[in-house]
Amino acid sequence: MTRLVKTVTEMEGRFEEKWVLVEDDGLVSWEAEAALRHVGHPTPRLTGPQRVSGAARYTVDVALPGMLHAAVLRSPVAHGRVTALQVAAAEAIAGVRAVLTPASELGFQQRSGPLHDEPLYAGAPLAVVAADTLAAAREACRALAPSIEPLPFTVDIETAWQEQRFDGDLHEEARGDVEAALAAAAVRVELVVSTPGQLQTPIEPHAAVAWWKPDELVCFIATQGMFDARAELAKRFDLPPERVRVITEYVGGGFGGKQNAGFEALIAAELSRRTGRPVRLVLDRHGEQLDGGCRPATRQTVRLGATADGMLTAIDAEALVEFGMSGWRAVTTPALTLYRCADVRGIEANLRLELRRGNAFRAPAVMEGITALEQAIDELAIETGLDPLELRRRNFADRDQSADLPYTSNSLLWCYDRAAELAGWPDRDRWREPQADGLLRGMGCAAQIWWGGGGPPSHASCRLGGDGVAQVVVGVQDIGTGTLTAARMVAAEELGLPLDRVTVRGGDTAPAIYGPVAGGSQTTPSVMPAVRGAAAAVRRKLLALAGDVFEAEPDDLVVDDGRIRSRDGGLDEPYTAVTAKLGQASIDGSGNRGPNPDGYRANTFGCQIARVAVDPGTGSVRVEGIWAAHDIGRVINPLGASSQVEGGILQGMAYALSEQRVIDRTTGVPVNATMDDYKVPTMMDTPPIVVAFAPLPDTLLNTVGAKGLGEPPIIPTAAAIANAFRHATGRRAAALPLTRARVLEAIA
Amino acid sequence: MSTFCRPTTLADALAALAEPGSRVLAGGTDLSGLIDRGLASPTTVIDVQDAGLDRIERCGAGVRIGATATLATVAVSDLLTRWTALREAAAAAASPLLRNVATVGGNLCQHTRCWYYRGVEWTCWLGGGDTCFAQIGEHERHGLQPGDCISAHPSDLAPALIVSDATVVVASATGIREQPVAALYRRPDVDDRSLLTLGPDEVITHVVLPAPPDASVYLREGQREAFSFPLVGLAVARFGERLVMAAAGVANIPHLLDPDDVLHDLPGNPQSAWKRTVLATLASRGRTAVTM
């Protein structure tokens, strides 16, 4: 039955009540013990060979006949007024077809214009040129030779705080009386921690190719949310959504920074509208590192109160955020939810600086918050003399502390035990004994909480043709997480087909099958139930037809391994015994994600342990191992899941050790907005990583039992490393990343 | 717009180089970045990789390395087994992909990595402006010597060659000269901001290594394990009782150290002073390594 139901949906901790279309598929979640043929078995990525051979066509690879190339002129100052642009000089350059400046009348509406005559951060777009070649477009940008009157700026969080330059209101959430609880606490710790600005640094920069055709706007966009991109383009250009098509075949990394259509698609579409030609706009690396977005830096103060035996009685978390996303306050969320505690307060101030505003970056805000909170918890363990994991176990929260609701599932305690067992945690103090190589070693741990339950709306279709091959269509693009591979596994499972008889298509809005943005770790738990539903609908129809063909009762029939069998074993025929009779017709089914269970919160949990080796003579910190245990419900593809964890850990490790946007204090311009000076980790920096998943599907949450995994693994890594550094050296650095200078100062 | 030529003899290359505005290109790993960021705009780019300068061959008690030999070949050459510091430096520089194309001559002549010099938003003192932005800004990874330009020399090979007493052979249309590797470099001053002593018409043809040291080692610390310039790179060689030490990353050109007082002359700048600890540590480790 098809119904419209009102349900609460969640995305990155933002809860919203909305109407969603659901069709009851009658499926119950696979049980923990269910014998599954594909789901839960390591499966190589569907498009692996294309990706490594270069055959995969990313947005940056799209080349259309007659295509123009666009280049962006960016502000070289943090704040200024553009008093002149040499537009005529730019237009005079051979091959230039269009020049857009803040004065141009645009065919689309945006609250604050995409081009700035008063740039408020270095790298803000001032003008755009489209030309026959990229070289001509870049030359024209230079020819624009902007005259800029410099204006005062602030890029320092401390100054912004003193000047109370708030963006939006001070955000406060509290329960109980934290001050009184702190005053009464037997043990207190206070920790001030600074975290760095981190850049997503996708290998494929932000990119779009737009083609404004007479009856349709076609946009190839490197985006994490092709339907959001379509909605944005339609709204801004005032077009019906059906006349906008977004294609996102492959994405070379997004990490949260590629939402919606973005500057590049809007501008490319506008240039195409003006010139009648397809237009390609790809940020160059400098543009990407300046304007692709960031995880804003923070300065946080955490105060904890506890009983002598380590029961938390007060948690007070304060965060100053270096110009984060507007309206998104979650740095202190972990302080409010990770541990059981009655008297808690979180206060966040978002400060307005002349810097590129932060945007989503893998576990936005929560990772920053965990990085501070989990170091404070480590200090509390030291103060109380408790094993840091034991302290965490004692303060385990079995329900959501903020909402006062039970969780659909929570295996955090299992994660603590499993990570400890894998890492050899009970013996960790032996690493502190003098080491033959003179290095200082230590182990640290940290826990993680994140949402990631997913929810409706999310749809899928499935079509079984005469050849017995099923074609699944989903409304999401695979941003490199293996979504399409997982969809193939789920469909094959439900249809009883071998993997090679299921194809999956995504990355195109044209079929009008909706899927959510790949954000908030919601893709798997939202999309896979829809895929299962669509496949189940086809299976039911197939068995009904098999009943006709074989004169059997459909309920007595099952599918398995590409065959139709009767439960009593009397019948065993290939799929094609039925499908070959379809001729040109096909069996079609659709599926959707059902509503979330009422009265619950769905969250992911985990624990990571890090071991580091510190060279006291050079200040180098090397991570020698990470042991990660996460609760993400059912693991659909263990191979894809462990590579998600590895990638998250590497990004988290870099946050602790090497990645940091460095801003020149005298000009307010980032000095390392390049890949030579912005240090993402390399293969040689990669430590051994051991991954485990809690063996409990979340059967309450959805019909496949899966929660999300995109964000969880990045969250605890930096804190675990900082705690390992503390264990190794007896010192805590006041700021991350642990640069040589900071390490040598901390241990001096 | 530059024109490009790839002569097949040294003589042709030198003739082409005698034209004003031309510039030598080898692996291109540095020059292409400089051109891309508007820091170099040669009218003609002369690729010397077909000019027969890529051989590594015995030369008396030593070895002669052609200027276009790649770092990858230097790192594994059988002829260089006794120049440990040089092989280690070549193997540690950059990343495998870069080492496959980056050449010895290009490595010695690469320009500073100072982020203000390289950044399109600034024209700093070294680039012809009046301000060393690093001194009033972010110089945590810069040199330890005060001065007009506090940038940190980037080449791993230079210190390793200097402690090996290597010389460079330099040719131009008008002749050939040979000089110690250290003499390739100069401290920039107000009138001449270049870091090299090479004339615009000159090309390095070879690096010549005399008899090998009794022992040598190259120790370096980078920001990460690969693809990272030396924060501090220290080459140490021992000839009998004589110790020689030279470092990258501590001054704007390769820096010869006094083995008994390695921090002499290197007081540090406010944010970079931590490098003194690293240099002292590497020096003591290097001394131990070559005297064991």
Ligand SMILES: Cc1cc2nc3c(=O)[nH]c(=O)nc-3n(C[C@H](O)[C@H](O)[C@H](O)COP(=O)(O)OP(=O)(O)OC[C@H]3O[C@@H](n4cnc5c(N)ncnc54)[C@H](O)[C@@H]3O)c2cc1C
């Ligand atoms: C990401 C990255 C990381 C790096 N990391 C390191 C590192 O860790 N350690 C390190 O030592 N280096 C490092 N490098 C620098 C790299 O080693 C040099 O770019 C390379 O060695 C230059 O050699 P090339 O042949 O590519 O030179 P080119 O780029 O072709 O030339 C460089 C310069 O030398 C001049 N030149 C070239 N050959 C000659 C010659 N025979 N005679 C006279 N002038 C000549 C050119 O005109 C140009 O000015 C790194 C580079 C990059 C891009």
Ligand code: SF4
């Ligand atoms: S250190 Fe040298 S290269 Fe860097 S800003 Fe100063 S003068 Fe320029």
